[in-house]
Amino acid sequence: MKTRWILFVPLAITALLFGAFIYRLTTPPETLIQSQWINKPMPLFDLPPATAGVEGLKSSDLADGRPRLVNVFASWCIPCRAEAPQLEALKAAGVPIDGIAIRDRPDDVAQFLRENGNPFDRIGSDVQSSVQIALGSSGVPETFLIDGKGIIREQIQGVILQEQVPQIVAKLEKMK
Amino acid sequence: MIAELGLALLWMAAALACLSLVAGSLYLRSGKGDLAALVRPASVAQGVLTAAAFAMLIALFVRSDMSVELVARNSHSLKPMLFKVAGAWGNHEGSMLLWLTILGLSGALVAIFEKRLREDTLVATLAAQAALSLGFFAFLLFSSNPFKRLPIAPPDGQGLNPLLQDPGLAFHPPTLYVGYVGLSVAFSFAVGALITREIGPAFARAMRPWVLGSWIFLTLGITAGSYWAYYELGWGGWWFWDPVENVSLIPWLAGAALLHSVSVTATRNALRAWTVMLAVVAFSMSMVGTFIVRSGLLTSVHSFAVDPERGTFLLALMAIYIGGALTLFALRASSVAEGKKFALLSREGSLVINNLLLTTILALVLLGTLYPIVAEAMGEKISVGPPYYNKVAGPLALILCLVMVAGPLLAWRKDDGRKLWSRLPAAILAGSAVLFGLILFGGKVGVLPLLGMTVAGIVAVASLAPLWGRNLRRTPLPTWGMVIAHFGVAVALAGMAAESAFIKERLVAAAPGETVTVDDFTVKFVGVRPIAGPNYTAVEGTLIATTPSGHSFTLRPEARTFPGLMGGAPTETNEAALLTRPGGQLYAVLGQPVTGADGRADRYQLRLWWKPLVWWIWLGGALIAIGAALSLLGRAQLLALWHSHRARKAEGRYA
Numbered sequence: 001m002k003t004r005w006i007l008f009v010p011l012a013i014t015a016l017l018f019g020a021f022i023y024r025l026t027t028p029p030e031t032l033i034q035s036q037w038i039n040k041p042m043p044l045f046d047l048p049p050a051t052a053g054v055e056g057l058k059s060s061d062l063a064d065g066r067p068r069l070v071n072v073f074a075s076w077c078i079p080c081r082a083e084a085p086q087l088e089a090l091k092a093a094g095v096p097i098d099g100i101a102i103r104d105r106p107d108d109v110a111q112f113l114r115e116n117g118n119p120f121d122r123i124g125s126d127v128q129s130s131v132q133i134a135l136g137s138s139g140v141p142e143t144f145l146i147d148g149k150g151i152i153r154e155q156i157q158g159v160i161l162q163e164q165v166p167q168i169v170a171k172l173e174k175m176k
Numbered sequence: 177m178i179a180e181l182g183l184a185l186l187w188m189a190a191a192l193a194c195l196s197l198v199a200g201s202l203y204l205r206s207g208k209g210d211l212a213a214l215v216r217p218a219s220v221a222q223g224v225l226t227a228a229a230f231a232m233l234i235a236l237f238v239r240s241d242m243s244v245e246l247v248a249r250n251s252h253s254l255k256p257m258l259f260k261v262a263g264a265w266g267n268h269e270g271s272m273l274l275w276l277t278i279l280g281l282s283g284a285l286v287a288i289f290e291k292r293l294r295e296d297t298l299v300a301t302l303a304a305q306a307a308l309s310l311g312f313f314a315f316l317l318f319s320s321n322p323f324k325r326l327p328i329a330p331p332d333g334q335g336l337n338p339l340l341q342d343p344g345l346a347f348h349p350p351t352l353y354v355g356y357v358g359l360s361v362a363f364s365f366a367v368g369a370l371i372t373r374e375i376g377p378a379f380a381r382a383m384r385p386w387v388l389g390s391w392i393f394l395t396l397g398i399t400a401g402s403y404w405a406y407y408e409l410g411w412g413g414w415w416f417w418d419p420v421e422n423v424s425l426i427p428w429l430a431g432a433a434l435l436h437s438v439s440v441t442a443t444r445n446a447l448r449a450w451t452v453m454l455a456v457v458a459f460s461m462s463m464v465g466t467f468i469v470r471s472g473l474l475t476s477v478h479s480f481a482v483d484p485e486r487g488t489f490l491l492a493l494m495a496i497y498i499g500g501a502l503t504l505f506a507l508r509a510s511s512v513a514e515g516k517k518f519a520l521l522s523r524e525g526s527l528v529i530n531n532l533l534l535t536t537i538l539a540l541v542l543l544g545t546l547y548p549i550v551a552e553a554m555g556e557k558i559s560v561g562p563p564y565y566n567k568v569a570g571p572l573a574l575i576l577c578l579v580m581v582a583g584p585l586l587a588w589r590k591d592d593g594r595k596l597w598s599r600l601p602a603a604i605l606a607g608s609a610v611l612f613g614l615i616l617f618g619g620k621v622g623v624l625p626l627l628g629m630t631v632a633g634i635v636a637v638a639s640l641a642p643l644w645g646r647n648l649r650r651t652p653l654p655t656w657g658m659v660i661a662h663f664g665v666a667v668a669l670a671g672m673a674a675e676s677a678f679i680k681e682r683l684v685a686a687a688p689g690e691t692v693t694v695d696d697f698t699v700k701f702v703g704v705r706p707i708a709g710p711n712y713t714a715v716e717g718t719l720i721a722t723t724p725s726g727h728s729f730t731l732r733p734e735a736r737t738f739p740g741l742m743g744g745a746p747t748e749t750n751e752a753a754l755l756t757r758p759g760g761q762l763y764a765v766l767g768q769p770v771t772g773a774d775g776r777a778d779r780y781q782l783r784l785w786w787k788p789l790v791w792w793i794w795l796g797g798a799l800i801a802i803g804a805a806l807s808l809l810g811r812a813q814l815l816a817l818w819h820s821h822r823a824r825k826a827e828g829r830y831a
Contacts, residue, residue, distance in 0.1 A: 007449075007505065007509050010457070010502050010506075011503060011505075014460075014498055018491065018494075018495055018499075020549050020550050021467075021491055021549075022491065024549050025488055025491065130768075
């Protein structure tokens with residue numbers, strides 16, 4: 001009996017569908033979510049101190065003319081420990097660094113600073129992650145490069161690597 | 177030893193699946209009967225052994241055996257027992273084993289009970305089912321062994337995603353899986369019948385209970401899943417058109433179409449190729465759905481195990497199964513004569529339109545779900561949201577409901593248009609009453625909700641029409657089933673339309689002692705207190721809702737905090753408090769504390785909704801499942817015999 005070609009249509013549609021699947025599996029999607037705030041001023045916030053002896057952080061602190069880093073971290077975050085030496089190196093290179101501690105407790109933050117050093121000028125405590133969410137930050141650690149006017153210029157997701165330290169210093173120099 | 181025994185059982189079951197496939201294929205080639213005799217017992221043994229392996233896995237979770245990697249990653253010794261057991265399938269490997277268990281047990285049931293099919297078609301069906309199992313055995317044994325031991329056992333496990341720690345969700349995946357995998361039997365029947373070219377009423381009758389059965393489970397699974405999302409996620413909605421929701425809806429739509437077309441094939445020996453095609457599509461959509469969720473192809477608000485490597489394995493499997501079945505269909509379907517002819521205005525005609533509408537909705541939902549992938553292949557980032565789905569699926573669903581009004585009132589083969597109208601006055605009257613009532617007293621109502629409620633009124637009355645003038649005691653169960661299921665559609669539709677038309681929302685920051693009004697309720701925020709659960713801490717709010725008639729009800733919404741897993745951040749969930757009234761539900765969520773100007777957190781965010789008729793949505797879902805279950809009971813031969821016996825007795829008594 002003659003084969004009717006229309007009966008192959010479902011097979012053809014399926015083949016197309018699978019083509020799309022294969023494409024997607026072989027080229028995994030961009031998983032990093034970039035903040036919508038790049039080239040915009042910091043959202044307004046005013047965070048209480050995260051631990052005794054270190055000032056809290058408010059958005060107006062960030063527009064004092066000096067380009068700086070804002071590091072989003074937490075004491076419960078293991079990669080943040082791995083990042084600590086790079087922050088120390090940046091601090092040593094004269095970069096001002098402020099911190100936002102996410103869902104943290106004062107004692108834990110103090111403990112974290114004792115163990116890993118304290119490169120921060122100020123640390124705000126973001127207990128509800130509300131500032132983190134407002135910043136469009138999707139995890140810890142995450143670092144924002146802020147120019148002297150308090151405008152976010154770049155977002156680094158994940159741990160700052162050793163080789164990135166000189167690049168960051170250079171970028172902040174250029175913003176001056 | 178339990179883990180090793182489980183793995184050994186899996187290998188034995190896989191070997192038996194291999195035996196069924198080889199013996200079945202050789203028999204179909206040579207026609208030697210003694211080979212066929214092997215297939216049935218092998219299928220039964222395979223199902224039993226797979227189920228035993230799954231029981232071993234549950235035992236490992238119950239004993240919190242942390243030396244097994246899967247248990248260590250997905251369980252915790254302090255978890256309540258229900259969630260320990262549910263932990264067995266609340267993860268990738270375990271859910272694949274559950275999938276295989278249901279696949280094997282369905283094969284075993286077919287092997288034991290199926291008496292209607294020719295020997296060669298049955299063997300071909302069982303061989304197809306074995307081939308399906310074999311692929312998933314390979315997947316489990318080579319790429320995701322659930323019984324893998326850890327070199328060093330950790331002191332305790334990681335727990336289970338707190339969002340999934342809900343009794344409803346513990347049973348949600350198994351319910352959906354029974355539905356998905358039940359469709360695998362329909363798929364295997366279709367493949368078997370294509371191989372032996374036996375497509376006709378006998379084949380359709382053999383397939384129908386499986387389609388009905390799996391569709392019942394899909395209906396229950398989707399209804400329960402929707403209710404879970406409604407009260408657990410705390411966002412107040414009942415359907416989000418999320419990819420994970422869509423991939424359960426798509427097989428349901430295919431199953432609904434198949435359910436109706438298989439009836440046409442069983443009763444009238446028509447639509448044969450179409451029924452076979454739908455059987456292939458329905459299970460294919462179940463596999464595609466599972467694949468999409470498991471492979472990380474689409475991101476979703478629901479979190480599941482995601483692994484592209486495994487995605488590739490699954491994709492290859494599916495290409496073989498779906499591609500193979502569709503090729504077989506393309507080569508063989510033209511040799512299947514379409515069967516008996518019918519006029520457009522007939523029961524068959526209405527079912528054809530029903531099928532076309534259902535498959536169109538299916539295609540549009542599938543398109544919306546997959547479009548982001550295709551768009552990204554072309555360098556665009558797009559997400560498709562509820563507005564698209566509501567716009568394309570809403571109107572089609574309403575037309576589908578109108579077809580549902582007419583269909584059951586039409587005669588098979590050929591009917592008269594004027595006669596159809598004469599059967600409808602009560603339904604049209606009901607619809608007009610709803611429409612005018614809403615226009616006069618309803619205030620501002622959107623077009624779609626307005627039409628929705630009108631159509632619901634028409635369907636509610638018309639769905640009962642097949643019972644008019646009948647002796648209710650002698651009405652066959654499948655007719656009762658159809659009436660109840662169609663009435664359920666009307667109930668659910670009314671709930672959806674009323675909720676979207678008349679919902680009231682209040683979002684406030686309230687201090688203890690403050691009073692808020694939402695619709696007719698006065699809600700007093702009494703205060704909050706901390707409470708401790710078995711593995712979480714929570715803040716519980718106390719609200720007293722008072723109706724205009726002076727009745728008071730206490731609502732206790734909770735904001736729960738689960739400790740972080742492996743030193744990670746804690747997770748927060750919201751337990752909404754629901755007050756169910758005849759007219760709808762009051763839905764309360766306790767949000768974050770609000771810090772005042774003086775820095776003290778003295779107020780709390782409260783979110784209050786009044787949702788008219790919202791619970792009708794799930795009541796409707798339950799009625800649809802009950803209706804389908806009655807049809808299934810009526811179709812099962814034993815019950816049919818019992819029923820006719822009873823009917824004869826009744827006749828004797830009253831005649």
